[in-house]
Amino acid sequence: MKGSFRRRGCTCKKKRCTCGSKWTYRYSIIDPATGKRKQKETSGFATKAEAEQEALRIQGELQQGTYIEEKNTTFQEFALEWLSGYEKSGKVKQSTIDIRKSKLRYLTKHFGGIKIKDISKLMYQRFLDELAQNLARKTVSSIHEVGSLIFKKAVELEIISKDITEHVEIPKKIETVEDLENQEELPRYLEKEELKQFLKSAKESINPLDFPIFLILAYTGLRIGELCALKWRDVNFEEQTLSITKTIYNRRNKSGDYLLHTPKTRSSKRIIDVDDLVLDVLKQYRRSQKVVNLDDRENHFIFTDDKKSGPLTTYYIYRRMQKLLKKSGIKHRISPHSLRHTHTSLLAEAGVSLEVIQHRLGHQNDRITRNIYLHVTKPKRKEASQKFAKLMGGI
Incomplete structure (x- = not known):
């Protein structure tokens, strides 16, 4: 085989290496710019066999004329270049960009100063294992996901010749019996009586926003971002429907600092039926808005901040819910999204079909809807237990 192999930086005096140095493959190519031969090397292999496997790939590409001379760009340099292009593409929402940025920090902290061509599959797998x-x-x-996007783009731009993130494994923690026994099951939804208790506290609240906000969340199953983005034109009082066409994104949880995005998925754009109670509460709330002059006349959001005249932040609603939970004596650790689960569970208890629930929630696939559908309420669980005991007729 053309080229040579060696352990870079090995200081062992004996033939058998014990210092842990990596294997390097050194080879030569013809520089297309000068026509002269120049030396190249690739390193970071734990065993000679791995280095030899890489050598076979390189020599094969050299013979076929498909070889790409990898650049000396560091991971951080290319990652920042990738991020800039990702932001300017116009294909992704700002919320997604912000999530990618936060995950990128883990990658740059670990690989930042390393040349991207020198990052091996083994190094990347160990990185995931540590995380x-x-x-x-x-x-x-x-x-x-972010790492994969970066390396795929590097291959596309011929910065590196192969994507080392392919076929790696995401480690899965193996749960022990002790883990399962000590695991505290946190309720993700409210039972029917608890919901009544919670809404009673909201109705008695001196804050005029509390009751309409939490009634709508509980009676429609809307996502909190969809609720905050609702405008008066989305309400059809004659047809008794709500149109869900957008969601709100608060980058810093500050009123006035928001973006309106398209719904989470294609199926999230929907029209849902609402009952008389929801419509009556909305009508009453709209009348009170006009009296105290709190309506956002420019954008016509339903729920507005009286100070900034913009839509409410999702964090504001979260804080209001925690106060109402405390007031109503409900000790479950739940969030506004839990009312979406509550809505699903109670619809299932009422005998509503899975297909109708799926459309109402705006879920993209059956898996998500089924998972929530199976959040059976207390009466259903007791009924199942009693039916089984009755079937057995005692022992």
Whole structure:
């Protein structure tokens, strides 16, 4: 085989290396600019066999004329270049860009000063393994998505010759029996009586926003961003419907600092039916808006901040919910999104079909809807237990 192999930086006096230095493959290519031969090398291999496998690939590409001379760009340099193009593409929402930025920090902290061509599949896999020790698998997967986007773009631009993020494994924590036994199940939704109790507290609140906001969330299953983005023109009082065409994104949880995005998925754009109670509460709230002059006359958002005259932030609604939960004596750790789960559970208890619930929630696939659909309420769980006991007839 053309080229040579060696352990770079090995200081061992004996033939058997114990210092842990990596293998390097050194070879020569013809510089297309000068026509002269020049030396190249690729390193970072844990074993000689890995280096030899890479050598076979390189020599094969040289013979076929498909070889790409990898650049000396560091990971951080290229990652910043990739991010700039990603932001300017106009194909992704600002909320997605912000999430990608936060995950990119993990990658640049670990690989920042390393030449992107010198990052091996083994190095990348070990990086993911280390992350998995302290982070949730979903978070590690999200970081890997960013890494994959960067390396794929580097291959596309011929900065490197191969994508080392392909076929890596996202580590999965193996749960022990002790983990499962000690795991506290946190309620993600309210039972029917708890919901009544919560809405009663909202109705009695001196804050005029509380009752209409939480009634709509509970009675429609809207996402909190969809609720904040609602405008009066989205309400059809004659047809008794709400049109869901947008969602709000608060970058810094500050009123006035927001972006309107298209819905989360294609199926999230929908028209849903609402009952008389929701419409009556909305009518009453609109009348009170006009009396105290709090309506946002420019954009006509339904729920507005009286100081900034813009839509409410999602964080504001979260804080109001925590206060109302405390007031109503409900100790569950839940968020406004939990009312969406509550809506689904109670619809299931009422016998509404999965297809109707799926459309109402604006879910893209059956899996998500089914998972929430199976959040059976307390009466259903007791009924199942009692039916089984009755079937067995005792022992």
